[in-house]
Amino acid sequence: MSLSRKEMNNIAHLARLEISEEEVAVFADNLSRIIDFVEQLSKASTDDVLPMAHPLDMAQRLRADEVTETDHHLEFQQNAANVEDGLYLVPKVLE
Amino acid sequence: MHDKTIAQLSRSLESGDFSSEELTTHLLGRVERLGPQLNAFVTVTGELALEQARAADQRRAAGDAGPLTGIPIVHKDLFCTKGVLTTCASRILDNFVSPYDATVVKNLREAGTVMLGKTNMDEFAMGSSNENSCFGPVKNPWDETRVPGGSSGGSAAAVAARLVPGATGTDTGGSIRQPAALSGITGLKPTYGRVSRYGMVAFASSLDQAGTLTRSAEDAAIMLGAMAGFDPKDSTSAEKDVPDYRATLDDSLDGLRIGVPREFFDDGLAPANKTAVEDAIRELEKLGAKISEIRLPNLGLSVPTYYVVAPAECSSNLSRFDGVRFGHRAEKYADLTDMYEKTRGEGFGAEVKRRIMTGTYVLSAGYYDAYYLKAQKVRQLIAADYAEAFKSVDLIAGPTTPTPAFELGAKTDDPITMYLNDIYTIGANLAGLPGLSVPCGLVDDLPVGLQIVGSHFGEARLLNAAHRFQQVTDWHTRAPEID
Numbered sequence: 001m002s003l004s005r006k007e008m009n010n011i012a013h014l015a016r017l018e019i020s021e022e023e024v025a026v027f028a029d030n031l032s033r034i035i036d037f038v039e040q041l042s043k044a045s046t047d048d049v050l051p052m053a054h055p056l057d058m059a060q061r062l063r064a065d066e067v068t069e070t071d072h073h074l075e076f077q078q079n080a081a082n083v084e085d086g087l088y089l090v091p092k093v094l095e
Numbered sequence: 096m097h098d099k100t101i102a103q104l105s106r107s108l109e110s111g112d113f114s115s116e117e118l119t120t121h122l123l124g125r126v127e128r129l130g131p132q133l134n135a136f137v138t139v140t141g142e143l144a145l146e147q148a149r150a151a152d153q154r155r156a157a158g159d160a161g162p163l164t165g166i167p168i169v170h171k172d173l174f175c176t177k178g179v180l181t182t183c184a185s186r187i188l189d190n191f192v193s194p195y196d197a198t199v200v201k202n203l204r205e206a207g208t209v210m211l212g213k214t215n216m217d218e219f220a221m222g223s224s225n226e227n228s229c230f231g232p233v234k235n236p237w238d239e240t241r242v243p244g245g246s247s248g249g250s251a252a253a254v255a256a257r258l259v260p261g262a263t264g265t266d267t268g269g270s271i272r273q274p275a276a277l278s279g280i281t282g283l284k285p286t287y288g289r290v291s292r293y294g295m296v297a298f299a300s301s302l303d304q305a306g307t308l309t310r311s312a313e314d315a316a317i318m319l320g321a322m323a324g325f326d327p328k329d330s331t332s333a334e335k336d337v338p339d340y341r342a343t344l345d346d347s348l349d350g351l352r353i354g355v356p357r358e359f360f361d362d363g364l365a366p367a368n369k370t371a372v373e374d375a376i377r378e379l380e381k382l383g384a385k386i387s388e389i390r391l392p393n394l395g396l397s398v399p400t401y402y403v404v405a406p407a408e409c410s411s412n413l414s415r416f417d418g419v420r421f422g423h424r425a426e427k428y429a430d431l432t433d434m435y436e437k438t439r440g441e442g443f444g445a446e447v448k449r450r451i452m453t454g455t456y457v458l459s460a461g462y463y464d465a466y467y468l469k470a471q472k473v474r475q476l477i478a479a480d481y482a483e484a485f486k487s488v489d490l491i492a493g494p495t496t497p498t499p500a501f502e503l504g505a506k507t508d509d510p511i512t513m514y515l516n517d518i519y520t521i522g523a524n525l526a527g528l529p530g531l532s533v534p535c536g537l538v539d540d541l542p543v544g545l546q547i548v549g550s551h552f553g554e555a556r557l558l559n560a561a562h563r564f565q566q567v568t569d570w571h572t573r574a575p576e577i578d
Contacts, residue, residue: 008452015410015455016417016432017448018440026445027452030510034453037511038399038466044473051471052478054301054331055287055527056551061330075194081424088419091431 001039003032096121097257098574101314104260105162108155115155115165119148119209122167125258126211129577133234133256135249137172138180139212147209154207162317164207169262171250172213173220174200174305175294179210183296184228185218187416187423187442197294198326199263199305206321211259214249218444219413220270220298222246223516224506227446232503235278236575237541241500244274250308251278256577261318262308267299268401269495269520271306272532276495276544279534281561281571283307283315286552287527288333290319291326299408300331302401302524311571312533312561316340319554335552343555344562348382351560352488353547354389359493359519368543371536372494375545375564379492382563389488391480396473397521398514403457403470404525409447410454416442449510478526485550490560494519495532495544519546529554533561534570542573 008028012019019027073086082089096118099107108115123141130136144167151165170176173183175193182188196204204210217227225233225248233248235241236256243252247264251274254262264271266284275282283306290305297303307318320340326332355376360369380386418424418438425437443451457466484491496516506513523530528548535545545564549557565571 011452011455011459013436014459015451016414016435016439017443017451018436019448020440023445023448027449030449031452031456033509033511034402034449035456035466037514038403038457038470041396041399041403041466041469041473044393044396044469044476046469046472046476049472049475051468052475053471055478055525056331056333058288058331058333061327061334063327072194076420079191079194079421081418081422090419091428091434093431 001032001035003028003035097125099260100311101163101166101260101309101317102311104166108165109160115148115151115209116145118165119144119167119211122211122259129256129258133236133252134231135215135233135252135258137182137184137213137215137230137249140179140210143179144209144211151207151209161206163203163321165209166207166261167209167211167259168203169211169214169250169253169259170200171216171247171262171264173216173265173296174263175296176200176210176213179213181213181296183219184216184230185442185444185447186229187439189229189423191421195294198291198328199295199322202322202324214253214262216249217246218447219296220246220265220267221409221446221450223269223273223513225249225274226503226507227444229444235500236577237279238500241502241541242277244277244500246270247308248274251275251280251282254280254308254310255575257574260310261314263305264308265295265303265305266524267302268405268524269517271308272495272520272530272544272546273517275308275532277500277542279542279573279575281309281312281315281531281533283319283531284523284529285319285323285554286529288331289529289552289554290322291329291332293326293328297412299405300412301408302405312531312558312565313341313344315531316344316558333552338555340555340558343559346559348379348384348560348563351384351490353379353384353386354484354488354491355386356389356391356394356491356493358391358394363497363515363518364494365498367538368494368498371538371543372545375535376492378564378567379560382567387488389484389491391484391522393473393476393480394522397477397525398518400470400473400477400525401521402453402514403466404474406450406454407458407467408454410451410458413447413451474525477522481522481526481528489556491548493546495546499538499541499543523548527551529557531557531561533564534573535568536570537573
């Protein structure tokens, strides 16, 4: 299989990842080879096999609906690139 | 004192041969001298270490010391450490100071360990050579032109070079066992769910597990005992008691059933590695184990299964790095989408981008069933192979890696060649099983690892077999000539 530049750009956009022109060429080659490599999975007979999402047979635990956490937003926002009045700033989304 | 294991250091501290402060000062000197040469560290926390060492000495004086009190360790730089950088060796997190401690870090701190620093790694734990770090590759202390293995390469190199007696690591497809094998130390990946993943930056959540890199199985038992246990903060943490792993280390191996999968001894295994591993299995037989051949018929599909499942989970997990709440943000951008794309394009390295792209592709409309769903079904077949095998054996033994450490740059051009390094280790992650690697030989002065895999929550038996093996062999005591 050979993935096109257009497909590469589409995947990169879905992943919100800017990639350079040179990277498009390299990744098109890499991904085509990776997809060819994983193609061998189609050889395995998996009729009636349940998909396995998790290695242990365990049920999802629920916790009691109680307040256990206190507000730490000022502390957490010290790691943010841009904050004002306790809010995270991003480019304008709505006109 | 740097040649001593955790168990030996613990006895020396207890008998007053030296204090934790003296030990910490000595090891910090080695870290300062040899750390940069190996590029093993991202951050060295000297002052904090000395503070913790003095506190440990006081705790001992007060009669409140455990086996890890005053023992210096290092953490892989993807465990969150409050007030100390946690970078995952990625540009996108190179300024991230965690506001909290990972449960592993908290548990080991409460046990009295002294943190010397944070170790270099493959970016976001994606890699098998530690060449995918934004801080540059780690070098193998046995031969500095070679890789230490990855992704826990900094932890492996630091322990192998006797800079520190123990380190934490994480293993998603072999990232503890493979560098342990290539660096000549003991590496333990516990059962999925045994150790909390809280505060451990996620790569592939159904495969990631924290474990230990040490110089003996006994030390792995000591560290695991402190790290493991139920954690309500991790929704996949197992609600199971932690056994006393040290108590059963000396148990007899008489009658222990060890299966050797024929699939592990294929053409890909270097002849010298094969010989070393076969000799090691004969040692286990001499110790009383019953060896039999087993089959894991779907094991050959473990690498392609992994390279669908892991990138899929990675592409989802790494979507949180968007330049808004933490980490790097691009300087210039036109709008919100452009900010995301530029931030992530600048922040992630090539292998991380490759995996995010692969994961996005296999999860995208029209391909999900053919790749992701198919891989999840094959994963079930692989897990079933192991379950079938464990009906007739107690442990599974074989090689950890196909070859000894390879040269820096030897496999960076072809992702598939690099991925095939993990051919013997990935199965245990897919099935959630515990596995460890112990040194079992030297080939051209490079270490070779024996891998032993156990059944779910069978760490005690695994450590027992590895410890008995280390009582009759001395490969784990061999050290690289680095001083």
